[in-house]
Every structure is written in C-alpha cells, then in structure tokens.
Amino acid sequence: MAHRTSRRGLLFGTAAVSAGALLTACTSNESSDEPAAKDQPAADDKPGKEVTIGFAGPQADHGWLNAINENAKSRAEKYEDVTLEITEGSNDTAQQIGQIETLINKKVDVLVILPADGKALTQVGLKAMRAGIPVVNLDRIFNTPQAYRCWIGGDNYGMGLNAGHYIGEKLKDKPNARVIELAGVDSLELTRQRTQGFDDALKNYPNIKKVARQAADFTVESGQAKMAQLLQAQSKFDALWNHDDDQGVGALRAIEQAGRDDFLMVGGAGALSAFQAIKQDDGVLKATVLYPPTMAASAIDLARALGQGKGVGGLAEFEIPASMTLYSAVVDKDNVDQYMSTGFK
C-alpha cells in the first residue's frame, strides 16, 4: 500500500529532479511516504525505503550470462536499502516460471526477469504485474508490454549496424573489399537481427561485398571449427565480423593456427579477453561491438527506483521510461580503457 501511495505521489512531484535530490536527505527507512522521495533520481545512492528485488535469470552457462548475474549482484550489494532475492538460474521454462511464482508469493517489491524464453514467460510476467509487483524485463522481451513495467535490453540490430559501419569506414577506400561473417546460434532471433543490421550497414558501402557467412553456437569449440572452415573457404578477405567474443576465442585460435593476419576482425558482446587483445593491438581483432552486461546493474537501479517511487536522474520525466534500448558502442583501441572494467570473463 505504502508503495502505491508513493507512486501516486510521484505524479504530483515537481520537475526539478536534481534540485529535489539536493533537498532530500532520506535517511529514515520509514520515510517512504514522504513526498520528497519522489524527486530523487533513479541512480541515487542515498538510502531510501527498503526494497526487496527478486531476480530470475537463465542458467549462467555462458560468459555473458554469468556477467549479467555478477552485475546484478554487485549492484544490489552497493545499496544498503536493497535486498536481492536471486533464484537458481534455469534454462527450463517450466522451472523458471515456478521460480518466479515463488518470488511473487514471497511478495517481493519489484521483479527483474531475464527470461530463458521471452515468449514463454509472458504469462508469469502478466501474473506478477496483476499482483501489483512491477516487473523490469531484462533483455529478452516479453510478448506484450502489459507483462512489464519497464524493459531494458541490448540492441541486436544496432550491434550489427555498428559493426557494419565500423568495418565500412575502415574499408571505404578499398575497391572490391570482401567481408565475412561468423554468426551465432542460427536458431535465435537475435542472430538474425545482428545479421540484418550488419547487412543493412554494408548497403551504404557499394565497394564492400559479404562473401561468406557461417553460424557457430557461441562456444569456443564451434568458433574454432567454423572459423577454420571459413578461412579455408576464403583465401582472401578484408574483414570479419564475429557475433560473439566467447566463440571469438575459438575463432582467433583458428586464425592463429592458419597463420592468417591479412584482415581486420570485429567482435561482439565485450569480453575482457577481447578488450585486452584490442588494447595490445598485435592481432587481427581491432574492435568489438558492445552488448553490455552492465544492463543488469541498470535493471537493479530501475527496480530500486520503481520500489522507492523515484524517477531517472538526468531526465525531465517523473516516471522511469517504459523501455530502454542500450547503445551498442564500438570499442576500439581509442576507447578501450574506458570499458576495460566492464569486460566479462
């Protein structure tokens, strides 16, 4: 109930978000009904009302997903007023639904859900919303906006687009340039979106032609195998875009084994090993396009803001947005230091 009141209070808040933040010194845990709270920015470090956040994600069987969990956990630890209820990760839809229902029954204040399968978990998202628990939908999107209060996630199309533009700019003066693509799991929609973005970007550069594409499955082993075949198939090409830095470890191994260095490579996701290779700048890997796992930390911020009835700092809005698409920045030698700390293992 208190939580609802504070939400309504927000509607009547002033627009001066930053000013409000200065005015308020919300030290008391019982002060959730104080109208002053409404003016705080989302990312306010000052302790507010106690918020219990339920977090349900898939099994962390992959470096990026592991980084998601870690980002969520460490962000929650930073806040004295946040208690994180994190479930055992699961790739089984039925199991994940059960876990989320348990969190609903526990009456957590806010839910952060990274579904194993967005479509399949829509119903349980709706259920939480109807139970009055706002849902922050992380990355893999539910079927309907009714199932979440706020969606935050990466931009797969944008990843492809930015990778394509980066390569395009590098090769724009080269006649008859050839590029190849090492895609991720072909059965996933995100892989199709990345490829689509990449193809759309390349259309701006008539001198560049994509000559080959093979799909690996996000594993080192498959990256090595598929890259080795691609290298054998294409004796000459100028650039490679690899969808995923984890499979990129295998791809780089194959490139090394084949003794090839006559092209530039752009990765995807933002693994620490990729950042280090870019910084050293002694191999083919020149850049990687982010799909930042920091989105999980941001999701915790948003969840906390929802729980405490705050808006987002730096924006004029009273409410946090319904959806946030993150930018897939290109990390190359020039800006790699800035991102080094966000790289995942």
Add this chain to the structure above:
Amino acid sequence: MAPEPPLLTMSGITKSFPGVRALDGVDLDVQAGEVHCLLGQNGAGKSTLIKVLAGAHQPDDGTITWRGEPVTLKSPIAAMRLGIATIYQELDLVEGLSVAENVHLGHEPTAAGFVVRGKAAKESTAALLGRLGHPEIDPARLVGDLSAAHQQIVSMARALSHEVRLIVMDEPSAALDPDEVDNLFRIVGDLTADGVAVVYISHRLEEIRRIGDRVTVLKDGRAVAGGLPAESTPTREVVALMTGRNVEYVFPDRPPAPPADGTPVLQVRGLARDGEFEPFDLEVRPGEIVGLAGLVGSGRSEILETIYGARKPTAGQVVVDGRPLRLGSVRAAVGAGLGLAPEERKAQALLMLESVTRNVSVSSMSRFARGGWIDRGAELAAARAATRELSLRPDNPSAPVRTLSGGNQQKAVLARWLLRGCRVLLLDEPTRGVDVGARAELYAVIRRLADDGLAVLLVSSEVPEVLGLADRVLVLREGRVVHTAPARELDEHRVLDLVMEGSPVASDGSPVAGEGSPAS
C-alpha cells in the same frame, strides 16, 4: 465323430529356421465343438505350430483348410478375421491400459470412426467378464494391477470379443491355482457347448484327461500321433510318444566294466536349492556317464546349472578333484575343469553372429594369447583340431555358427570344452533340436569323450537316451532323486513309472531316500 468336414485341417505343415527344422510335415485336424489337446516337450514344435495357426509365422510348405476352404493366414489379423483367436503363454496385454482398453485393443467401439466410446467398451467388457465367471474384475482397472490369473481372464475376454470359432490356449493353466483351473474348465465347457473349438496345450496329462476330446502328440517337429482319444489312451503310451523315439537310435557300446573303482572327479554332497531340488549326493568318475532322468519341472536343469555355479545353492558342496568349488561362480567351475552344454543352446551357449572358431575358442582364448594378443593361427589350428575330433561339419572353422545344423552347433559347444581341456562335461538335453539322423553320431561323440577320460553328467527328458547312453541313472521327480541304479538294470517302462508316479521304491523293492550315491 461327426461326419461333417473338420473346422480346421492343417496338413504337411513345414517350417524351418536357420539351423533347425521346427516343423516337419505336421498334420492336425480340429472339429467344431471339440477340445483338441496338443502335447509335446519343449522344442517339439508346439509353439511354432500355433504361431502358424495364428498367422504369426508363414509355413514353408503345407496347406491349411478352414471350413472346407483352403486359406492362407498371411497375418494375425487375417487369422482373427476367420475367427481364430490365440491366447499365448506370455500374456500379450498392455499393462498400462485398462481392462476394457485391452479387450478392445485394435477394434475399439467408436463414434464417427475415431472417437472411442469408452462407456460402450466398458459395458461390453463387463458382459464378457461376467460370462467368464469373473464379474468382479473392474473394466476400468489397469491390467498391470491385476493378478496373473485375472490377466489370463482378460486375455481370454479379448479373444472372445471377436467372433470366434477356434481358440488356441497355450498352457492356460500354468499360472492358475486349482479353483481357477476349475473355472477355466467351466469356460472351456461353455465354449465347446456353443460349438467353438479349443486347441489346448498343456504339459499336465491329468488336465487333458478331464477336458480333452482328442490328443495330438508332437515330437521333434513331427506329429507322432494324431487324434488319439483323450480318455482312453493310457498315460504311459502318451508319455512314451512324447519322450520316446520313433526311430531306433544306435547307442555306442558301453565299456565292458564301468570304472567303479576310480577316484571320482566330481562329487556333489547334499546340494540343494530351496523350491527347486532337495539335497542329493552324486559322484562321477572319469570315463563314466551319469544320467539324470526326469520330466520338465523335475529340477534336472536346475541341478546342472547349480553344479556349474550359474545358480547359487542353498545347501551343499560341489567337489572337483577333491577340492570344494566356490559356489555360485561359473568362473570357479570353469577354472576347475567343468564345462556346460546348456539346454537352450542358442540363448545360453552360442555367439550366433560369430564363426565356429570363435565359438569354440571363447573359453580358452588366453591359451592362444600372449599379453592379451591372440595368435590367430594357433587358435584356428586348435579349434580346427577340436572340431575335427568331433567331425563337425562343414569342416570350416570360419563358417558362421548360425548356419550350422542343430547337431553341429552342439558339437561346436562340445568342442569348446574339449579345447578347454575340461574334466567334467555337464550336458543338458544334448540332442534337443538335433535332427533325428544326427543323434547317433552325437551319442558316439559323447561316449568317445568319456572313453578319453571325461566325466559326463547327462540330463535328458528322453528316457531311452538316458538309458542308452548313461552308465548309471538317477531318476528325478519334483526336485527329488527317487531312484538310482545302473542303466542296464533299468528299462523304459520302469523309469517312466518312476518319473510319473515317483514311487519311492527301488527295483529291488527296498525304499530309496533322496540319495544319489551309486547303488549296489
């Protein structure tokens, strides 16, 4: 019998499987409304014959006439359409379905062609079960939850759910207690009163006397007697037909004096297995053949397998060369020099995909191996020597064993133990599935092995075989040794009396306990 044409006539039915001729020109005729009993030992061809009748096997030769019309039974469905139903010994019910679903499996009452009318199925099932004297079986229960006897009833209800003129029952009483057997016989009586014919298969002669009209006896894939009157044919004659021979075999001569003074290589002391056979003693000397005579279920195979370590005894000892064996270990038995030629050769002895050589060498591979490495030349030579010793044909150690005849397959098993250098040979029904003509040769081989110093323990349900081949005979009935005597002091009738009646009276009139030590 009525002069009208028989309901079913099978004539000259022949069916071969690789290595064995299961049916060899069998004739059978069945009248409407009669109970026709089919008798025969395991492996006599009964189950092959009823599978031909059920459409599950296609005969290689012969004709089937149904109500005066020649027919071919291409499939079980074709047989069912004619009105032939079969209740197999291994019940073919689906345990995870209900009684009603099982009864109507494959011909469910449906609405609009595909919607199963469950209620109708249950009602008709309940009616069938009532007719079979078991209205208490709930058609909705899972078959897996029923007792064996009730499953039998369900199986019968299934057979009767079709328009039926002939029902084949394969040992229907095996799983039933006496009350249930009475009920079964009542059902059979009702059926025949309605003009349905029943082909009834059983080992139990007393049952056949109670309900049978006529009897056909199968042996070695042939009908040795057809259409005998069930009531008036003497039991002894029936047993003699089942177990006796229809050709005079030539048995090899025994050595003039049985080597009674030698040290026994195999001694069995008080060996017993609860529920299978009672304690008995036994000694076999080198050069001696000891026979165990008894009917199916008398415990004879169990005794051999227990001596061999394939079953663990509940009491007693097996001593080879004066040393007690670790019991329940085949490896200990083989290591001590025992070898078994089991009853079910294909299932228990042979590697059917492999060559003769490999079947022969399997128990002595390490002899030809150095550090696990097989010297195939030495192996081949040794296997060839052993198979030639036994005149195994074809004289080709590389032939796949499955292409051999039954008798030669048995020789391959014997060659295995010959090569191994075994001291005691345990033979369980050595001539089962062996063509009649090849038996004499096998007998000669067994005798020759004994002459060479092997101790042989022979189990057979064929009384003449035991009497003709063994030096000394132990007669078994229901797990008990009821008599022991030198073979030459016994004759077939005496042994059949002992086997059938189990009269615990020795030939000299003195009582014999369950002792197997040599008499006299």
Add this chain to the structure above:
Amino acid sequence: MTQPVSPPRSGTGKMTPVSEPPAWRALLFRADVRTLSLLGVLAALIVIGGITRPDEFLDTRNLQLVLTQASVVGVVTVGMTFVITSGGIDLSVGAIVALASVWATTVATQEYGFAGILFTAVLVGVGCGLVNGVLIAYGGVVPFIATLAMLASARGLALLITEGRTQIVTVDGILSLGERDAYVLGIPPLVLVFAAVTIVGWLVLNRTTFGRRTVAVGGNAEAARLAGIDVRRQRLYMYLLSGLCCGIAAFLLIVLSGSGQNTNGNLYELDAIAAVIIGGTLLSGGRGTITGSVLGILIFTTITNIFALNNLQSDVQQIAKGAIIVAAVLVQRRTPSTTT
C-alpha cells in the same frame, strides 16, 4: 588347472579335405560390402567437394583441416564403438569431454604445465568412466540411465568449475602443439593421436582376448557368462575405456581451441553414436567395426567441410546429415544381414 586338448585322432575316417566353402567368402564379401558402401559415400562426397570448390577442397591444408576436425570426436567414437559392441551405450561422452577439458584448464591445473593438463584430462575421463562402469556393471543400473545421469552431473560440475567462463590456456607447450610448426611431416599432432587411437582400438577389438570378450558379452551375455567370461568386469572395462577416450579427446580439444569451456563436447554423444551405427556396429551389440566408425566420422566431417566451403547454412547442413544417416542405414539393411 586345465589340460589342453589331446591331439586330434587320426583315422576317424570322416574328415573331408579342407576347402574354403562359399560361406566363408560370403562373410568376407559381406564385411567388404559394408565398408565399401561407406567408402563409396566418402568418395562421392570428395567428388562433390572437388567439383564445387576445386581450389579450396582439394588442398593439403583442407585435408589437414578435415582430419583435425575429425580427431576430437573421432577418438570419442573409438571408445563408443567398444561400448556399443558390448551391448551398452554411453550418453555421457560429451559431458565427460566438457568436464575433463575444464578441470584440466583451471588456473590451478595450468600451473602444473603441459603434463598437469594432460594428466588431469585423462584422469577425469577415466574417473567418470569408472563411476559409469561401476554403476552399470556392479550396481545393475541400465547403461542408458547411468550415463544419462553422468551426462547431467558432469555438465553441472563443469559449469560449477567454470562459472560459465571461458578458461583460456596460457601454457605454451599446449598452444604450440595446435599450430602449424608442430606438424610432423605435414601431419598435425592431433591427427597422429587420432590415428594411433584408431589403430590401437582396431587391434584391441580384433586381435586380443579383450576384444573377443567385448564381442562375446555384446553378442550373448548369458552365453559369455556360461563360457566362463567375467561379464561384469568386461562391462566395467568398457566404460573405463570410453572415459579414457573422452579424456584424450578433451586434451585434444584443449590443444585445438586453446581453452576449456563447459559447453565443450556439445552433442558429441549423438555424433559418436550415429557414426558407430552407420559404420556397421550393431546397436544391440555383438558386432563392432572400428573402421566403419572412423569412416562414419570422416563422412560427417567431410559433409560439414563441403557445406562450409560452399557457404551453405547450418539448417541445410543438419538436414543433409540426417538424410545421410538414414541413407547409410538403409543401404546396410539391404545388404544380406543376419537373422537372430
């Protein structure tokens, strides 16, 4: 304890002179037909590859590539051939490869260098095989269930060790073994290991008592037991052997990919079982062929290679692989086969 057979008596008078009857030739011919049909498929693939991408496909480097790619799962397949020949199945091979590869590439293990990694990979493989074998041979657990349980547990443990991270190998000796400088007479060391495992596997299955017992146990376990073979111990050995092969394969995979990851060995069990079956080993046991299994794996790898060289996508590759499995099995069913 045992005495050899007395020398054959002469003069039984019934012996016929030795001549090789047609049955023997038929058997030889049949064995050849199976292998020949696989070689035929492989040849057809090579023709297709040579026509569609002559420069890239018919190239020494490509041969090296195909053989290298076949090596890891190929070693697993040799072990699987034994298991299936003995009448068993091992669904846990992929998971064991994953566990062995991550255990052997932890920071702690890498401190022991080349030998530490090799030793750990093999030991973990054999250890998992031991658990499988004991459960199946002495615990009476059905192979399908026991190895399915191992699949789940080994994958879980691998995930626990890595926490989903890719463990990158920094030991130079390991890394350089996967590079061109390490090739012996143009043959990659991985391929040499694969060849050695194949040859040893073939010899063991066809020329030793161990192989004979394997076939006997698979062909008729009851007959083997009554012939004096220790059936349970032989079954235990099968899973130990499969585990050993998984350990070796894990090591090869570490060398090849320069890393250890819990997703390694994904679906190896399916590739290995499929290769064994199309190779001509009976799924029910009792007949096994290492040659056929290895040809099966080479066929799979060649298909993948040709498809990749022609830039066809993975959906098409999967369909083609399924079709080839069915076709190979159908061809074999048409050859005169056994009645059991």
